Amino acid sequence: MGKIWELDFYSRPILDDNNKKLWEILICESPTAIDTDLNSLFRYSQFCSNNEVNSVTLKKVIATAIEKSGETPSKIRFFRRQMNNMIIKGCEDAGIAVFSSRHTYALNQWLEERNENFYPQQQGYDEKARQLNTVQYPQSNAINLPDAVKGDKKDKWALVNLCAKDFAEMKEWDIGFGEAFPLSMINIEPDTIIPGLIIFSQRALPLAGWMSGLELGYLRLDKGNFPKISLETGVSDSWILANLTDKATLAEGENFERVKKQANGVHFLAVQSSPESESFAGFWLLLDN
DSSP: OEEEEEEEEEEEEOOOOOOOEEEEEEEEEOOOOOOOOGGSEEEEEEEOGGGGSSHHHHHHHHHHHHHHSSSSOOEEEEEOOGGGGHHHHHHHHTTOOOEOSSSHHHHHHHHIIIIIIIIIGSBBOOOGOOSSOOOEEEEEOBBBBOGGOOOOOOOEEEEEEEGGGGGGGGSSOEEEEEEEGGGGGGGTTOOEEEEEEEEEOHHHHHOOOHHHTTTTEEEEEEEEESSSSEETTTTTTEEEEEEOOOOOHHHHHHHHHHHOOOHHEEEEEEEESSSTTTEEEEEEEOOOO
C-alpha cells in the first residue's frame, strides 16, 4: 500500500485586496509508526481566490503536489463535510481514491499550528474571520456490527492499558490488519499509559478485515440510557463494540476515557482470536482530538 495523504480545501481568516476571504488547499502525508523524522514527511499548501474554488483547481493542485513529492498517494482522506462533493470530484478526476474520514490526525495538527502561528502573521489577517478549521462531527446513534463479522456469545472484550514505550516494538508484532502513527507526533512521554479495547472473537480475522475497510476515527464512551463503547468511523458512522451493562463495566469505561484524556487522546483498538493468542488479527492506534 502506498502513502496516504490528508487534504483540506477551505477558506482562511485572511482577506484579499477585494476584502474577500482567501481559500487554501492543504495536503500532508499521513505518518506511519515507522516514521521517525516527522519533518521529512511531505506537506504542500497553496492559496487561491474565492473564484477559483472548484474541482478543477483542486485537480491541478493535486497534480502539482504529486510532481513535488515525486509519488502518487494510494488514497486521500478529508474531513471537511461542507466540501464533500467538490473534494471527491477533484480527487477522482486526478485519479486518486478519496475517503471522508476522521482519521486526519496530522492534518488537524497542522491546521492548529497554522491557526496559531501562521495565519495571524499574514497580511490581511482578520481576527473576526478566524474560525476553527477542524469540525464538530455529528454524533450519530451507534448501531450493531454487521452479522457477517459478528462472533457468538463466547466473544469477549477487555479494556486494557499499555505503556507508551511498549509501542517502540510494534513493528515486530504479528499484526494482520492495522495502522499506527509515531507517538512522537503527539508528544507522548515513554511512561505515558495508553488505554485500549481488545475484542476476542472466533471471527477475529473477518472482523479485522472488515474494520480495515473503514476509516477508523476513534473510540468513545457513550453514557446514555444504554452505556457503551462505540467506534466512530468515516465522518458520521458509529458502531457498538462493547455494551457496559453494569456499574463495574461502566466504571471501566469511565476510567478508559480518563486515561485517554491523560494520554492526549491516544488509544488503541485490537482484535485477537483469544486472550492466549500472541498475534493480532487487527491493531489500530487511534487519536481522539
